[in-house]
Amino acid sequence: MTILIRGGTVVNADRVFRADVLCDGDKIIAVAENLAAPAGATVIDAGGQYVMPGGIDTHTHMNLPFMGTVTQDDFYTGTAAGLAGGTTTIMDFVIPAPQQNLIEAYHQWRGWAQKAAADYTFHVAITWWDDSVHRDMGTLVREHGVNSFKHFMAYKNAIMADDETLVKSFRRSLELGAIPTVHAENGELVYQLQQDLLKQGLTGPSSHPLSRPPAVEAEAANRAIAIANVLNTPVYIVHVSCAESLEAITRARAHGQRVYGEALAGHLVIDDSVYQSPDLEFAAGHVMSPPFRSKQHQTALWQGLQGGNLHTTATDHCTFCAAQKAAGKDDFTKIPNGCGGVEDRMSVVWDAGVNAGLLTPSEFVKVTSTNAAQIFNMYPRKGVIAAGADADVVVWDPEGSRTISARTQHARGGFNVFEGRTVRGIPSATVAAGKVVFQNGTLMAVEGAGRHIDRPAFKAASAR
Template sequence: MTSPQPGASGAPGRTAVRGGLLVTASDELHADLLIEDGRIAAVAARHSDVADGWQADRTLDATGKYVLPGGVDAHTHMEMPFGGTFASDDFETGTRAAAWGGTTTIVDFALQTKGRALREGLDQWHAKADGRCAVDYGFHMVLSDVTPESLHETDLLVEEGVTSFKLFMAYPGVFYSDDGQILRAMQRAADNGGLPMVHAENGIAIDVLVEQALAEGRTDPRVHGEVRRELLEAEATHRAIQLARVAGAPLYVVHVSAEKALAELASARDENLPVFGETCPQYLFLDVENLAEPDFGGAKYVCSTPLRPKEHQEALFRGLRTDDLQVVSTDHCPFCFSGQKELGRGDFSKIPNGMPGVESRMDLLHQAVVEGKLTRRRWIDLACASPARMFGLYPKKGTLAPGADADIVVYDPHAEQVLSAETHHMNVDYSPYEGKRITGRVETVLSRGTTVLDRGEYTGRAGHGQYVPRGTCQLLG
């Protein structure tokens, strides 16, 4: 690779990416790319007169590799407060880890504090992220306090590019909204074009089961999965769908973990309702047995929705293939085992809920391709194009086309690696996938034409990442 020559954007003026197999959600083609001023300027067939005539300041040789759009992780929680502590990745460490994993855009969740304005929460998240991100970022808004004032604020936020709003049917006393509040928020979204996102678990019923389990002396991490029952995810998913239907609003259900909840989404989509779902790598590659690991090791795997029995994995993969699930995000919300997960020793309900994943998502999904569970194009659709469309970022993000941001990953599909806390770059002291052998590795990453990972060497910097205002959902008819 030749030395870069700075252009007006801070990226090299003209870069050619040659020799690779370009993989997008719609195409696989042997072609070359030309990048200029941080955007894709042209795509041309390899050895064509057009491609051979390009004059570039540098050339990336992608021979034998895939050339992919940068990943879009539409569900992260950097520096999120939870259970008396904070997620261990902040925007600097978390977006650096994202870059290592081939993700060039995240959409994080800004939190409204009960009794406070949405704007105050959003401003706090802007302050956390500004000048610290290695890759580009946007925000969803968590609605923790549905009032006439906060609903009015959603109109204003949609206009400035915060176009999705999360509501919790779980965590009474913290983030929880009742059905009436959820309905009002959905009605407002139907009017202003926002996309309601729902954490679908029956939190009121779960709290009863938690109380009963603790009273019986059942305190181990595995009980977390037992009390957050599949039926209570399915029931809440059904209820959310019906509330959205009454409101005339679309719906996006986050972190779907179980077959019965997926069946509710599939049934709604069979009726042509604008209902969408996301799952996460932990539900595809881990299972409830991890929660039973000895010496409190199961605490590493405590997240909500919880890990399910292994047989749910095939149902989720089937949903990804049939488009009943449209997105794979991470719900990246890491807490160190030492000093954070250990807060729940003797009481599983006090274990901070969340797992790391922003660095491993693209590689784990490629492993699903290797195993024949997904096609290459579906991999890129789930990890790049569909989240970009879902959250109003396409075609600026999520594809390889003229005019798109030059967020590009050169990916070695034959490299082998072992996932481990010793080698990952997330700011957390364990890997949920410790010792897992996978095939495929991110080699080089460009963010808006600037190299942030160069053949396995990090070259990015805090502050390169820019805030990206979003449009409304592009998957609505």
């Protein structure tokens, strides 16, 4: 398929300029003014609109088995929802069970992802350690295009990585030219605080944020950064939610350490008052980890994005329905952790960021696409409008608007943490791998059209 996107303003991370964009097959082949439309080409009128690289969501969980249940969105419904919101690539997680072989788990997730409608790639979690894990990390990097490994510092008695595992995995990542990523919460503290709250009879969802205060996140972030510093490896902190964690990242970066931070769209605009709702289904619908924080932390996260100490935006898309969340009706620790957002991230960040004067359009592209592509070695295949890049393009209408609702979303789960929020700035068209998959409100996603994206190792890892 040949597509000409005509009359728009191209927004890349480094500059904004007037140009047409010509796509042939799955690649962009020309970016210039006044391009002629080849015979038979599909022409998209982008007049008065921006033309930007497709979004990259660095943190999703499709088809995830978790806390005794499985997320509502599989790889088709989740990626299709992303396409409707302008996200053309997701970074999901292979999470082996304790003692499960890494390669076995990786192939399990690859099988589930065969139905993806958009491109996908995987971080692989290190949930335990022995010599086979050391070996399999090498196989994943060299043979399967994996260059990032995830470490949960939370979820005691399940998938939590202790300090020994962190040190050994970080060191192995450095040897392989891969980047360690961490979920930073002190799992032992969380567990003890949960038990204290339950003993006091505080069993509802309002106890969830009390069991995971900012200090619990900050301690783990500082510990992960310290370990990375000693071993001279880069480290990427997922879903940074509080000012204290951001301070740890900022301090390390000021001393030249390679630390990267990710912010979730939800943490940027939703505050912890949601847990005080008398509607327990509503409160439980917002249970995720780390939890939503007070408004002062939102302000800090925006400053982190503006100042370049937070680098990416994501969603931690992990959808559970009300019946699944009800498993914790008498014990908040049994509420499956997770919220949606893959369909809404780009509009929420544009509306709350660009429209509010906190981000420029180019900075928006950085934190929704380009930085992710660069940090995880997909650039310039992804994250830029340029000849030779993948034909993943979003035509962005800065004046278009919609009101977010679970009733109209494409994602499953029947709940939306952004419910009722009207956003200005929406995709009018999404092109993924050279095909129009969303246009003027109509989703044309194709099950199985998504491709696995191999991410090469960083050859000079020790210098990063």
